[in-house]
Amino acid sequence: MSNHTTAETALALLRQKMQDKQLDYYLVGSTDPHSNEYVPAHWQYLAEVSGFTGSLGYLLVSQNFAGLWVDSRYHIQAERECPDSIRIFHVGNPGVPPLHEYWQQCLTAATKQTCLGFDGSCFSHSSLNRLLSISASLGGLIDGESLCLGELWLPETEQGTRLARPDSPVCSYKPEYAGQGRKEKVQQVRELMATTGSDYYPIPLLDNIAWLLNIRADDIPYNPVAISYLILGQQSVCWYIGEHRISGELVAELRSDIPELEIKPYGEFYRDCRLLARQQPPARFLLTQRCNMMILGILLRGGGEPETHKPSQRKLMQPLSGPLFRDIITDLKTIKNPTEQEQLRKIMAIDGAAIVAFHSWLRPRPNRQNGTSPARQNIDLQDREFDEYQIGQKVIEFRCQIAGERGRGESFAPIVGFCDNSALPHYSAAAEGSHTIRRSGGWMLIDSGGQYLGGTTDMTRCFSLEADFAAPRFESGAPSEDLRKIYTLVLRGHLLLQNSRFPQGTLGIQLDTLARSFLWSERLDYRHGTGHGVGSFLNVHEGPASISPSPLNELLKAGMLISNEPGYYREGAFGIRIENLMLVQVDEQDPNWLCFEPVTVFPYERELICLEQMTPQEKLWVNRYHANCLQRVLRSGKLNEEQENWLRWRCAPLEIS
Incomplete structure (x- = not known):
């Protein structure tokens, strides 16, 4: 946890900023602009405001309430780490409302139009869509731009100095390990972009950038990736990272494989998004559920500046209805x-x-x-x-x-x-x-x-x-x-x-009960998923592969690497x-069936x-x-x-x- 301020002090500062911006509620999540599981100290806002250091949680704050929603992995940890002023919602326990249901109750009970604020750069569309839908249906307001969490911790304050973004050296990941070159990967992704009619593909996910460019770094604890953005066009590749992080040898290697590659400063990404969105004729973007709300907001409103933040002039923000696609690189990776x-x-x-x-x-x-x-x-x-x-x-x-x-x-x-x-x-x-x-x-x-x-x-x-x-x-x-x-x-x-052996087209949810069946026979169970996808010298938790009770509707496919981890506690x-x-793997006796190879x-x-x-x-x-x-x-x-x-x-x- 950051030593800039205690959770109580940070909460007080957040409430003051909310009052200044006339926000009734504010939502703090546990990730960052790149949807990282392990968040660099630069973006560890949830730990700073609540004291909770787990990898997943949502904190809802008003002037007289603060509640933290955590799943069964963190029920005990959250009780230990958070101050008494924060109410812990043990997601999954009987009688505990999920965050979206609690927010619905808040709007239903409100005597005036209520506005929920959040930092749009730190939430993906998929993480907020349900809250957006509820707010729209009940007349609530959503403001994802007037109060960014970075404002609470200025570069130099009496609490200390804000930690900078990591910028470790970037290295090449050789085809002898990756099995596929950069040029081939870029061409493959462009061909799939064309099937969606897309001109540009903004990529905020760090493991996707690492996979596409065959590079690795040490910016994120435990995940060998580099903090950056990338915009892949049909004729262009713009990587927002800064050349100071890349050796001349690697720059030459990258441009030998991808001659059109342009390396730009990290901070120019959102500016370029606005420029691309204003192009005439209008450019078509491949936007995904994993894009953060700021990217979506810029590209779906044609590069216009943010709406005015005067409370009297705020417009009701509807759930985003633009064309959101499956993430091409995630599926390939x-x-x-x-x-x-x-x-x-x-x-x-x-x-x-x-x-x-x-x-x-x-x-x-x-x-x-x-x-x-x-x-x-x-x-x-x-x-x-x-x-x-x-x-x-x-x-x-x-x-x-x-x-x-x-x-x-x-x-x-x-x-x-x-x-x-x-x-x-x-x-x-x-x-x-x-x-x-x-x-x-x-x-x-x-x-x-x-x-x-x-x-x-x-x-x-x-x-x-x-x-x-x-x-x-x-x-x-x-x-x-x-x-x-x-x-x-x-x-x-x-x-x-x-x-087990199972037919092609099987979902992870269909296999989850196999791991639980003997426990269930004794009326025992565990409250986490049975399996998660794993990267290849990348993130240890990698979507979309999953074996879980959650209805994710993801097919298991040959080549996926997935965990098998039932338990009891x-x-x-x-x-x-x-x-x-x-x-x-494909079953050797029948190509219409799949099986698992334990590695x-x-x-x-x-x-x-x-x-x-x-x-x-x-x-x-x-x-x-x-x-x-x-x-x-x-x-x-x-x-x-x-x-x-x-x-x-x-x-x-x-x-x-």
Whole structure:
């Protein structure tokens, strides 16, 4: 969280600005002009105004009310981080109205015309369309331009200096990893633009720009992208980033592939949007749901200046009805080409080796000859106490050591939850104050991922720290046998989804129940999606691929990389989640059908599997998966003898009877 001001002070300042602009309500979201999941400090307005540091939330503010809407991942975290003056709305809980329903109640109860303000550059059309529709139907006003959040934190104030936008050096991403050159990608996108009748395609999404230009950078935590805009025309390419960030060698490489490329300062993007919108005859734009509201406002009103902000002259803003298309690059990027798939398999073996090295350090194989565990002989583990944050740093350390030249850091901050903290699906341990790890026993969940030249990884495993690898003996809460039973239910759903076959044209929502079916048989469930798309050395969360109860209507297609991560969480006791990444593939026996290829390679927890609950087929699936893990990780050549022996021990086949 920014140290410019406390949340209470920031709220007071926001309310004063709202009063000056005569705004009745103001909405603060958790993203930025580029719809980033991980927002640079320059745009972390939600954290500054509310104290909440999670990746998704909406804060609605009036002069006498402030409410934060967060989903089940962040219910507990929001209560901990926000001041008492902010009411937390636990989205998904019975009786809790979603934001759009609450806004409808506000407008219905209002005794005068009510105006909702927001920063139009920090909201996409898709995130606001429902609120716009409700406001239009009930006579409310919407103002997305008169108060931009940057006004609350001027470059130099008594609270401090506003942090600048990141501007890390930009590097080339070679075709040997990307599998396709820039020239070919630009031509492919232009051909698809032509089918929509579009002359220009404004691109605010950073991973889409990185994919199109085959470039990477380090502007966004965990996402190897460069903060910029791009406008692709049928005869032009304008990249708004500034040449100071790009080496002469890369500039020459880019212009060799794309001779028409023009590199401009970041700040000229909106000016050029206005110029293009005023062209005669009128230009046609490929506009998408992911464009921010400021881009849409400029291009759909023909480049005119913003409406007057005098309250008496404000016009009722209707939901935007211009031609909004599917995002061409998003659809292309989600299908991994053969080169990307092969590179992914290679880096998954390296990543698996890194996690094997970590686990063999944390949980050495017990010495059965004398009844002792090598853990007592490990200097690190013997002489030091570790907390959750430090364990996360050890994961990073091992991944860095094993990855070598191909490693490019983490794909997200490691999630390390010990005992009751494992029940928080997206818990992030702080450098100070996190749980101390008791190696004498306890339950741990670790979710981590890496960025590599060649791909992005994401894996979750949970396990016991008992010396003999048995289920933990809880001092209170769930008994060990209950935990083993639930672990097996989660594993069986994970295996059923991973080994499923389904016809071409299947939606992610249709497969979601496979992962939940065994939990549902015991009236248990989890309140997050089962699977998300993953980029190729890009964002670890990538649309549109999804396996979820949400009716997103996205077809699963061959080449998509998607996670498989069912779980169960008992607040105050433990959390279970098992996650692999899978490639969607055409079924070898019938091209009209699809299947999954698991690409993550790390064994499950043998001691936590209730074999009596497993069918012979499920045990066979585990054995086949473990055999694949063993073969591929050993083939990476990254393990020492002790680590290899640990992996062989963990991958020993289950008895099938």
